Amino acid sequence: MNTLRRTFVAAMAITTLAASGALMAQDIKPRLIRFGYGLNEQSNQGRAVKVFAEQVEKASGGKMKIRAIGAAALGPDTQMQQALIGGAQEMMVGSTATLVGITKEMALWDTPFLFNNAKEADAVLDGPIGSKVMDKLQDKGLVGLAYWENGFRNLTNSKRPVNKLEDMNGIKLRVMQNNVYLDSFKLLGANAVPLPFSELFSALETATVDGQENPYNTILSSKFYEVQKYLSITNHVYSPWVVTVSKKWWDGLSKAEQKILADAALVSRDFERKDTREEAAKALSDLKAKGMQINELPASEAARMRDKLTHVNASIATSVGMDLWRDTQAELARLRAKK
Numbered sequence: 001m002n003t004l005r006r007t008f009v010a011a012m013a014i015t016t017l018a019a020s021g022a023l024m025a026q027d028i029k030p031r032l033i034r035f036g037y038g039l040n041e042q043s044n045q046g047r048a049v050k051v052f053a054e055q056v057e058k059a060s061g062g063k064m065k066i067r068a069i070g071a072a073a074l075g076p077d078t079q080m081q082q083a084l085i086g087g088a089q090e091m092m093v094g095s096t097a098t099l100v101g102i103t104k105e106m107a108l109w110d111t112p113f114l115f116n117n118a119k120e121a122d123a124v125l126d127g128p129i130g131s132k133v134m135d136k137l138q139d140k141g142l143v144g145l146a147y148w149e150n151g152f153r154n155l156t157n158s159k160r161p162v163n164k165l166e167d168m169n170g171i172k173l174r175v176m177q178n179n180v181y182l183d184s185f186k187l188l189g190a191n192a193v194p195l196p197f198s199e200l201f202s203a204l205e206t207a208t209v210d211g212q213e214n215p216y217n218t219i220l221s222s223k224f225y226e227v228q229k230y231l232s233i234t235n236h237v238y239s240p241w242v243v244t245v246s247k248k249w250w251d252g253l254s255k256a257e258q259k260i261l262a263d264a265a266l267v268s269r270d271f272e273r274k275d276t277r278e279e280a281a282k283a284l285s286d287l288k289a290k291g292m293q294i295n296e297l298p299a300s301e302a303a304r305m306r307d308k309l310t311h312v313n314a315s316i317a318t319s320v321g322m323d324l325w326r327d328t329q330a331e332l333a334r335l336r337a338k339k
């Protein structure tokens with residue numbers, strides 16, 4: 001190699017080195033956060049995850065990036081929970097009901113008719129009782145950041161309108177994978193079958209099950225109206241979602257990064273509740289327009305169902321702990337006493 005050529009090669013090497021050095025200093029690879037959820041992108045859940053992602057990117061100046069993965073593409077709730085615990089996935093949002101197998105206190109939220117309205121739900125979930133339950137996740141490798149609204153659940157099926165308790169008899173009903181739900185609907189006379197949400201649409205379509213129960217929003221966004229004729233308004237339970245993080249991964253974040261995620265969970269929670277309530281308020285007319293036949297249970301029949309369902313309360317109290325159960329009842333009494 002002649003001198004000129006040697007100089008050229010050396011110069012090239014220096015330029016390459018300098019370029020890659022500059023790249024390293026300026027563009028530190030953003031943290032990529034896989035955030036899984038079960039519903040469609042076009043749903044209250046999907047919209048709120050998008051708000052969360054925007055918030056995190058903005059607050060971190062692009063250093064934290066959310067890769068939102070909906071429609072249970074990372075698996076049903078229970079599978080994602082295990083991925084978070086193992087550290088193979090960073091974040092998710094899903095039902096508290098599917099967490100009961102991991103943290104038994106979560107069964108508190110499955111209590112039929114626990115909350116009379118959304119205001120009570122917000123007050124208890126965002127207050128000390130909600131935090132206490134959420135913090136129990138930490139022993140199991142999960143960090144809970146916020147409760148979002150799934151909503152009051154209502155019944156759909158393809159057999160008949162449920163106008164009285166006896167109409168539940170023999171209806172093959174999909175329930176979440178959770179003993180409280182299983183026992184509740186067995187008590188009502190249904191043939192309750194636990195199934196992950198991701199399998200629900202096709203189970204309804206193929207008539208593997210006759211019915212299911214979910215908030216109006218989900219009946220709309222998951223297009224259950226295509227495969228279900230009857231919607232019976234029962235509001236039998238208020239169901240929360242909870243935003244969770246892998247503790248394994250969370251513990252490796254800086255305090256500043258943790259704060260960005262925690263703050264964004266609250267901003268998106270407020271957005272999500274408002275969005276969900278607005279959508280729910282007009283969902284019934286939307287579902288009617290899609291061809292569903294909608295009926296409200298007469299008060300006397302709703303009371304009969306309520307009566308039956310109180311039989312699950314004792315076992316919920318035992319499994320969540322008597323202190324937590326009593327504190328919750330006391331808090332609800334306090335909320336109801338004040339105007």
Ligand code: TK8
Nearest residue numbers: 038039094095176197214
């Ligand atoms: C979505 C579920 C869903 C829940 C259910 O992953 O399973 O019926 O209501 O929202 O968490």
